[in-house]
Amino acid sequence: MARTAIWTSISTALTNDIAEGRYGPGDKLPTEAALSARFGVNRHTVRRALAAMADNGLVHARRGAGVFVAQTPTDYPIGRRVRFHQNLSAAGRAPAKEILSLETRAADQREAESLEIPAGAAVHVYDGLSLADGQPIAIFRSVFPAERFPNILSDLDETKSVTAALARYGVADYTRASTRLTAKQANATQALHLRISEGAPILRSVGINIDTAGMPIEFGHTWFAGDRVTLTVNNS
Incomplete structure (x- = not known):
């Protein structure tokens, strides 16, 4: 049985956090360091999860500021x-x-x-x-x-x-x-x-x-x- 990729699990967990209202439109997500500590992985894995969420339009990165939940248009x-x-x-x-x-x-x-x-x-x-x-x-x-x-x-x-x-x-x-x-x-x-x-x-x-x-x-x-x-x- 194939195992779910760790970055996919992280993406799913963060997506659920957004869906359940822990982070609202425009809110800043925790830093890569904080997410790495939360999930027990390196920053590269966190970065891949966030990139997948960005591709789905759930979050966006602001240069030098962090990653934010996408707002309603x-x-x-x-x-x-x-x-x-x-x-x-x-x-x-x-x-x-x-x-x-x-x-x-x-x-x-x-x-x-x-x-x-x-x-x-x-x-x-x-x-x-x-x-x-x-x-x-x-x-x-x-x-x-x-x-x-x-x-x-x-x-x-x-x-x-x-x-x-x-x-x-x-x-x-x-x-x-x-x-x-x-x-x-x-x-x-x-x-x-x-x-x-x-x-x-x-x-x-x-x-x-x-x-x-x-x-x-x-x-x-x-x-x-x-x-x-x-x-x-x-x-x-």
Whole structure:
């Protein structure tokens, strides 16, 4: 009779701990050293058990922080008004953003067409990471016409909020003119930022935001970690 592999038994025991509520969504599991002592095995065996649980979507590792129980996917509405902080707060999550890069460059053809500016006109580009309760859920890129919003990069650096930065230019409200959703696989860079495996499923959203006069003000891409966000479509 074949014996059950030790790492499989450890994975089953920890999975049962989660199922019985000993560790809830977002909770940190004991360290590898503590688990090694609990089960009387070496760290390599514990690591293999945790890797199997991660493959099943039960836990995820945060570099330098440990292994955490996976959270219930965050509901994220996609409609006429898409507001990151409001969406996350409404879902009971703590929103945060990290800036990856801020740059000014010439618009490519698609950016120019989407923003209705001349080909090669200057645009400001904001690349960042969106987090919920400290866990990365999406990478985003927002592109703005530089002529209309000359100093928006410094405003974004200060506020970390597109809505707040646009308000400084008199844009009191803006809405989504179009959204295109596509299923993709994470490339190496995306996987690194989102702390997922290369090739893991992600959802790409491409959208154009307009002001109250109907003028395009932002062309954006967002790449959501597929297992951390549930995109919901509404008309509000």
